[in-house]
Amino acid sequence: MFTVGLTGGIGSGKSAAADCFRAFGIHVVDADWAARVVVQPGQPALAKIAEHFGAGVLLENGGLDRARLRGLVFDHAGERQWLEALLHPLIREEIVRALEASRSPYTILESPLLIESGQYQLVNRICVVDLPEVLQAERASERDRSTPEQIRKIMAAQLSQSGRLAKADDVLDNAGDLASLEAQVESLHRKYLQLAEER
Numbered sequence: 599m600f601t602v603g604l605t606g607g608i609g610s611g612k613s614a615a616a617d618c619f620r621a622f623g624i625h626v627v628d629a630d631w632a633a634r635v636v637v638q639p640g641q642p643a644l645a646k647i648a649e650h651f652g653a654g655v656l657l658e659n660g661g662l663d664r665a666r667l668r669g670l671v672f673d674h675a676g677e678r679q680w681l682e683a684l685l686h687p688l689i690r691e692e693i694v695r696a697l698e699a700s701r702s703p704y705t706i707l708e709s710p711l712l713i714e715s716g717q718y719q720l721v722n723r724i725c726v727v728d729l730p731e732v733l734q735a736e737r738a739s740e741r742d743r744s745t746p747e748q749i750r751k752i753m754a755a756q757l758s759q760s761g762r763l764a765k766a767d768d769v770l771d772n773a774g775d776l777a778s779l780e781a782q783v784e785s786l787h788r789k790y791l792q793l794a795e796e797r
Contacts, residue, residue, distance in 0.1 A: 600704040600794035601697060601720060605712035605762065606727030608752050609738025611772040611779065615727050616708045618783035625702040629709035629717060632692035636685060637662045643688055650680065672751045686715050693720065704794040713757050713765050723793070725786065726766040729773045731759055 604619075604626075606612045616626045637644045639660040647667070648656055655667045671678040697705055697720065712718050729737075731753070738749045763769065768789075770782050 599697060599700060600722050600790065600797050602704060602706050602790055603712045603718050603721035603724045604706050604708045604727065605710060605724065607734050607756050607759065607762070608710065608749065609734045609736070610727045610729055611737070612708055612710065612727050614776065614779060615770055615772070615783060616706060618780050619706045619787065622787045623702060624704065624706055624787070625700040626706040626708050627693055627696040627700065629689060629693060629707065629711070632689045632696065633685065635692050636688040643684060646684060647681070672755060678755065682715070690717065693717065704790045710756065713762060718765070723767040724765050725768040725770060726762045727770045727772050728759065728763065729771070733773060
């Protein structure tokens with residue numbers, strides 16, 4: 599299976615790019631989806647999180663209060679490391695299962711932490727969705743209704759723009775409009791079909 603890792607910082611437009619690939623019939627495995635699966639009620643990871651952080655991280659329905667947990671871990675690097683050590687291996691297992699089930703000519707793994715989490719080891723190429731950091735922060739604030747300070751913290755916890763670009767095999771420039779992004783994805787789609795066929 600030929601797999602392309604699709605990544606970018608918060609607000610970069612990864613989801614829009616992933617939707618463009620889906621429009622070509624390409625299966626997209628979303629690492630955020632896998633991250634939600636492993637902390638559903640009844641999953642051992644959720645019980646460990648509640649035990650570690652206290653019942654305050656649970657919603658009334660027993661689900662995880664993701665916003666509350668995010669607030670706790672972004673302010674404390676040690677807590678974030680504890681959480682990542684618990685969740686990253688479980689998320690990886692879920693991703694591997696989903697990749698193996700894919701039947702499209704190639705597969706996209708959409709992951710904000712593709713490089714940081716080591717998930718890049720599951721892919722053949724890395725495609726980075728890129729735009730200036732000022733624009734990235736603006737778009738993230740509009741989408742998430744987060745404060746500029748919260749966005750800055752999230753961006754600081756992610757790999758830097760230059761760090762991501764240094765690992766990229768392909769770059770999608772998302773500083774323009776959706777039509778520009780779609781045209782770039784179409785070009786990469788043709789390239790990936792060819793690379794998948796050559797494997």
